[in-house]
Amino acid sequence: MDSELSILINSIKEKTGIDITIYAESMKYLVSTDPKAQAVLPSSRDFETVFADAACNRTFFKIKYKNARLIGMIDGVGETEKNYAFLIMNLIESSSNRELQLSQSEYLKMILLGECNRPQVQKYMRKFNVPQMECYVLVISDKESKSEEIINILNNFATNSLDIAVAMEEGVAVFLKFIDEAGDNEYQSAAEYAGFLQQSIYEETGTRVSIAVGGKVPSVAEANTSFQQAMTTLRVSTAMNSKGEVHTFKEFLLVKMLEDIPKFKLNEYLEILLDSDAKSVFSDPEMINTAEEFLENTLNASETSKKLYLHRNTLTYRLDKIERSTGLNIRRFSDAMTFRLITYLYKLLK
Numbered sequence: 099m100d101s102e103l104s105i106l107i108n109s110i111k112e113k114t115g116i117d118i119t120i121y122a123e124s125m126k127y128l129v130s131t132d133p134k135a136q137a138v139l140p141s142s143r144d145f146e147t148v149f150a151d152a153a154c155n156r157t158f159f160k161i162k163y164k165n166a167r168l169i170g171m172i173d174g175v176g177e178t179e180k181n182y183a184f185l186i187m188n189l190i191e192s193s194s195n196r197e198l199q200l201s202q203s204e205y206l207k208m209i210l211l212g213e214c215n216r217p218q219v220q221k222y223m224r225k226f227n228v229p230q231m232e233c234y235v236l237v238i239s240d241k242e243s244k245s246e247e248i249i250n251i252l253n254n255f256a257t258n259s260l261d262i263a264v265a266m267e268e269g270v271a272v273f274l275k276f277i278d279e280a281g282d283n284e285y286q287s288a289a290e291y292a293g294f295l296q297q298s299i300y301e302e303t304g305t306r307v308s309i310a311v312g313g314k315v316p317s318v319a320e321a322n323t324s325f326q327q328a329m330t331t332l333r334v335s336t337a338m339n340s341k342g343e344v345h346t347f348k349e350f351l352l353v354k355m356l357e358d359i360p361k362f363k364l365n366e367y368l369e370i371l372l373d374s375d376a377k378s379v380f381s382d383p384e385m386i387n388t389a390e391e392f393l394e395n396t397l398n399a400s401e402t403s404k405k406l407y408l409h410r411n412t413l414t415y416r417l418d419k420i421e422r423s424t425g426l427n428i429r430r431f432s433d434a435m436t437f438r439l440i441t442y443l444y445k446l447l448k
Contacts, residue, residue, distance in 0.1 A: 102217040103163065104129040110189050116182055119171040120161075128168070138171065148183045150175040159183040161190050202226050203264045210235070210264075210272060212322040219319045228260060228318055234288055235312040235321060236273040236295070237266075237328040242305045245271050251302050255295060272328075274321060277314065288314070292344045310335065311346040330354060338445055341394040353442050361447065368443045371436070376424040380444045388416045390441070393434055 107118045111131040119130040119138075127137045141153045148159045157179040161168045170186060172179060200208070205222050208214050214222070222228065240248055245265045252263035252273045260276040275291070292309040299307050310331035312324030327347035334353045335345040356364060372380070379385045388406065392413075395401040403413050417429065424440075426433040 102215070105215045105217065106190060106193055107131050107186075110186060114182065114185070116172055116186070118186060121169045121171065123167045123169065125169065140169075140171075143169075147187070148180055150180060157183050159187050161187055163190055202262065206262060206274065206318075206321075207264050207266065207272075209318065209321055210266070210274075210325040212326075216319060223318060230317045231260070232277040232314055232316060233260075233318060233321060233324070234275055234277070234314045235324040235328045236275060236288075236292055237310045237312070237325070237332050238271045238273065238295075238299070239308040239310070239332055240269050240271065240305060243269055244303055244305050245269070247303050248299055248305075248307065251299055252295065255298055272325065274318070289344055289346050296343050306343060308332065308335070309344045311344070313347050338442065339390075341390055352439070353446070356442060356446060364443055364447055368440070368447060371440050371443070373423075373425065375422075376440075379420055379423045380440065385416060385420060386441065388413065389420060389428060389437060392417065392428060393438060397429055397431070397434060399429075 103120060107120060107129065108131050110116075111118060117130070117132040117135070119132065119135045120128045121137075122128055125137075125139055125143070138154050138156055140149060140151045140156070140158045142149065142151075145158070145160070148157065150157050152175055155173065155175055157172050157175055159170045161170050170183070170190070172182060172186070202222075205214075205226075209219055209222060223230075238248060238252070245268070248271050249263045249265060252271065253261075256262070256275075258276060258278045260278075261274065263271055263273045265271050273295070275288070288311050292311050296307060296309050299305060310328040312326070312328035312331070315321060315324045331345050331347045331350050334340075334350040338350075338353065379389075388402075388408075391405055392399070392402045395405060399410065399413055399417075402408075403410050406413070408416075417427075420437075421427045424437065426437050428434040428437045
């Protein structure tokens, strides 16, 4: 309890700037936000809630924290200190009560948003019998606001009893997927499983959703990392107008790395890579769409022609035009990668 209480009162200090010391009901010292705090006893313990002790210039207050009765202390006496004492009491007690009243979905939502410290996450794992097991987060974006239907479908297609879906905000649901080696062999990767879910949601609801896949993490204690990765993937895939409904964090890690580079430096790289003739290609939505579809279909001309409803000769003409303007033959893998890099830079700097 001491470590949780220490984290809590330090959080309160960040908001109020007030140092707080906590004692057990017996006045045994427990924790303090001030590492140099000295144990100070009140001149009287016979008080109801708050006691301003002029003798030692401290204000004491009684707290109920979980199943324990504690006494808090702050420096100074007066109306301001009294108000702070009541505020701190309420913050500590409401924090304790909130955890007891949270449903599993509400608790998990706080974990995903990074609002829980490690002891609170461990409490979640104990309370809901969640083992130390690898997991990852899927973020499902739904423009038609069918979150409730989608949550039900996700829970129905869980491959083990630990998997759980929660609604985050309007149009966004999250599926926390645990990796059960014994039961997950049907799918080769998280992206393949996400593709299965995307198709299942479409068949059940008629809604085309986008699914962003975060990286694997050792346990639910690190689920916030996977969630942030999935949200980044959703944001970047939307900004890049990426083809397809399923995307992974690894797919856009290069974009994330580019975002961390100062824009003036990105402009320098783009000037090196982008000839004046090439600018006409990257500013032409039709040409970019053709190239993106070609790359998405693993440089397969026949498949790209079918997807774009283009004659094979028309596709060949466009690929040749891209090569003449940019110097890049995107039929070759290395040139295709360079073209993709230029596309990312161009969109980031628009």
